[in-house]
Amino acid sequence: MAARICPLCARSLGARVEEHHLVPRTYKGRETVVLHPICHRKIHTVLTERELKDDFHTIAALRAQPDIATFVRWIAAKHPDFHESTATSRALKDRRRR
Ligand SMILES: [Zn+2]
Ligand SMILES: [Zn+2]
Numbered sequence: 536m537a538a539r540i541c542p543l544c545a546r547s548l549g550a551r552v553e554e555h556h557l558v559p560r561t562y563k564g565r566e567t568v569v570l571h572p573i574c575h576r577k578i579h580t581v582l583t584e585r586e587l588k589d590d591f592h593t594i595a596a597l598r599a600q601p602d603i604a605t606f607v608r609w610i611a612a613k614h615p616d617f618h619e620s621t622a623t624s625r626a627l628k629d630r631r632r633r
């Protein structure tokens with residue numbers, strides 16, 4: 536894998552990463568992006584799978600969503616492994632997909 540940058544917040548990726556389906560797998564989406572777990576969680580907190588499929592299946596659309604834009608501004612100053620320092624030992628085994 537080349538660039539280890541989270542496309543949502545544009546920070547370097549830390550030890551733990553998660554794959555996000557731009558179109559949810561429920562809707563047969565195949566394309567994934569690799570995000571910080573905290574960034575991934577935010578997407579699914581703010582948007583339903585239906586909304587992801589209909590309107591938010593690109594990174595540009597996600598970043599333009601007001602709640603996510605606010606989150607990105609807030610997270611921009613944090614360390615890449617912010618709030619995940621206790622999880623590093625199981626880092627690579629713990630790639631979750633959804
Ligand atoms: Zn991120
Ligand atoms: Zn996801």
